[in-house]
Amino acid sequence: MLKKLQSGIVKSQVWKSIFRVGIPTDNRKRAMAMLGNVALHLHPIKVKKSGLRMSYTWCMGGTSFFLFLVETITGLLLMFYYRPTVEYAFFDMVDLREVAAFGIMRELHRWGAHAMVITVWLHMFRVFMTGSYKPPREFNWNVGVVLLVLTLLLSFTGYLLPWDQLAIWAITVGSNMARATPLLGAEGPGAALLSIGGTKLIHVGSDARFALIAGRTIGGGTLIRFYVLHCVGIPLVAAWLMAVHFWRVRRDGGISGPM
Amino acid sequence: MTDETQDRQPSAAESPQPEAVPAAQAAPVKPAAKRPAKVADEEISRRGFFSWAAVAWVGFSAAMGGCMTAFGRFMYPNVLYEPPTSFKVGIPDDYPAGVVDDRFKESNGVWVINDEGRLYALIAICTHLGCPPAWLEAQNKFKCPCHGSGYYKSGINFEGPTPRPLERARIFVDPSDGQIVVDKAQKYQWELGQWTDPSSFITLA
Numbered sequence: 001m002l003k004k005l006q007s008g009i010v011k012s013q014v015w016k017s018i019f020r021v022g023i024p025t026d027n028r029k030r031a032m033a034m035l036g037n038v039a040l041h042l043h044p045i046k047v048k049k050s051g052l053r054m055s056y057t058w059c060m061g062g063t064s065f066f067l068f069l070v071e072t073i074t075g076l077l078l079m080f081y082y083r084p085t086v087e088y089a090f091f092d093m094v095d096l097r098e099v100a101a102f103g104i105m106r107e108l109h110r111w112g113a114h115a116m117v118i119t120v121w122l123h124m125f126r127v128f129m130t131g132s133y134k135p136p137r138e139f140n141w142n143v144g145v146v147l148l149v150l151t152l153l154l155s156f157t158g159y160l161l162p163w164d165q166l167a168i169w170a171i172t173v174g175s176n177m178a179r180a181t182p183l184l185g186a187e188g189p190g191a192a193l194l195s196i197g198g199t200k201l202i203h204v205g206s207d208a209r210f211a212l213i214a215g216r217t218i219g220g221g222t223l224i225r226f227y228v229l230h231c232v233g234i235p236l237v238a239a240w241l242m243a244v245h246f247w248r249v250r251r252d253g254g255i256s257g258p259m
Numbered sequence: 260m261t262d263e264t265q266d267r268q269p270s271a272a273e274s275p276q277p278e279a280v281p282a283a284q285a286a287p288v289k290p291a292a293k294r295p296a297k298v299a300d301e302e303i304s305r306r307g308f309f310s311w312a313a314v315a316w317v318g319f320s321a322a323m324g325g326c327m328t329a330f331g332r333f334m335y336p337n338v339l340y341e342p343p344t345s346f347k348v349g350i351p352d353d354y355p356a357g358v359v360d361d362r363f364k365e366s367n368g369v370w371v372i373n374d375e376g377r378l379y380a381l382i383a384i385c386t387h388l389g390c391p392p393a394w395l396e397a398q399n400k401f402k403c404p405c406h407g408s409g410y411y412k413s414g415i416n417f418e419g420p421t422p423r424p425l426e427r428a429r430i431f432v433d434p435s436d437g438q439i440v441v442d443k444a445q446k447y448q449w450e451l452g453q454w455t456d457p458s459s460f461i462t463l464a
Contacts, residue, residue: 169405173388211334215341 044250050257056130057255060123064151065242067116071154074109075231082161084227086220089163113155120151132256140248143241150238157230163223171226172218178209185209342367345442351432351463354378359394359412369428369441370394370401374412378461379454380428380441381414387421401425415449424449427459 214221408419
């Protein structure tokens with residue numbers, strides 16, 4: 001009876017359309033099962049023994065990815081309560097901490113962000129010290145550098161969202177760097193070159209910083225701008241580059257082992 | 260093309276059913292085999308293809324460029340909900356000698372100061388990294404909370420990491436109503452010798 005039911009399910013069109021390979025019985029079928037499944041295919045079919053040595057890899061890349069997932073999930077939950085306006089942002093943040101169920105969600109997001117910056121740096125340090133940036137992995141090193149910058153930008157844009165004094169003045173100080181952008185910053189080198197008949201094209205009301213913070217000073221426009229970058233823009237780019245990064249790890253011969 | 264369809268038509272008409280199908284199947288093959296012999300007018304030439312491709316690419320690039328320009332321009336707001344850079348702060352008699360007036364710091368970001376017969380407006384932005392310093396009456400100085408830069412009442416820096424004095428704003432009396440106007444769009448820097456500029460202060464009688 002039970003066996004009949006089982007075979008009925010396994011032979012059904014629904015089941016077969018989802019699981020193309022049956023229970024794998026030999027190496028080839030095991031490999032096919034890995035390749036045919038979207039979740040499993042991310043993992044290599046074979047892993048080098050050296051790749052499992054924690055003392056060698058520190059698992060900092062994997063931990064960084066894990067923390068990215070933690071940030072994605074907790075961040076998505078925070079979005080259900082947080083409103084990115086001058087009127088509500090600070091109080092919604094306090095509410096998330098004080099009165100929302102599982103107020104730890106906000107702390108997980110915050111501490112996860114701190115931890116991710118640390119693990120990304122440690123991952124970079126490990127890759128450097130083991131020489132894993134050398135050919136054929138030099139392209140992946142560059143992808144990693146961009147991912148590092150994106151991690152720092154995620155951290156920077158998230159810094160403003162609590163909308164307290166620390167946030168506002170930290171972003172004031174940080175965004176002042178954009179004034180020094182070459183050509184496009186009002187105080188940057190070459191900005192004076194961009195002028196028509198003595199009229200400056202690049203000034204405090206038209207430079208890169210102005211576009212970044214939507215005004216001359218940090219305000220409501222900056223808050224919504226950083227919110228969109230923090231929740232949508234940067235994570236999308238980072239996710240795509242992570243896919244490239246992991247794919248290249250496999251293409252370049254797997255996690256680097258001792259030379 | 261036209262010759263071939265004419266050739267085929269009589270045969271299809273003579274034997275309607277059995278040969279009609281093979282003739283139709285053979286149709287795509289026949290002209291392909293004959294193509295090198297005679298290039299028909301409608302057929303696109305190599306030159307024509309590249310001309311059209313060039314037009315298409317130019318059009319596509321222009322469209323993309325237009326979109327990117329629009330996206331870039333979209334990021335620049337047309338209306339700012341910020342306090343005006345030029346505003347009135349009362350009449351000179353409102354400012355007793357030696358007083359640093361804190362009233363307009365929160366709303367407009369300036370201190371108006373009456374110091375030794377001169378009235379000037381200091382912009383409340385730390386010249387180190389852009390935080391707002393605070394006026395400490397008891398210690399007779401401006402102190403920035405971010406990194407501890409300190410300035411005298413005149414705006415000259417004397418402690419902390421800041422590299423230069425605070426900046427002063429343009430200040431003048433509006434002759435129509437006798438009110439003092441502060442214009443933050445025009446700044447005067449001490450290190451450039453601009454504080455001697457008569458529009459950077461008001462001489463009190």
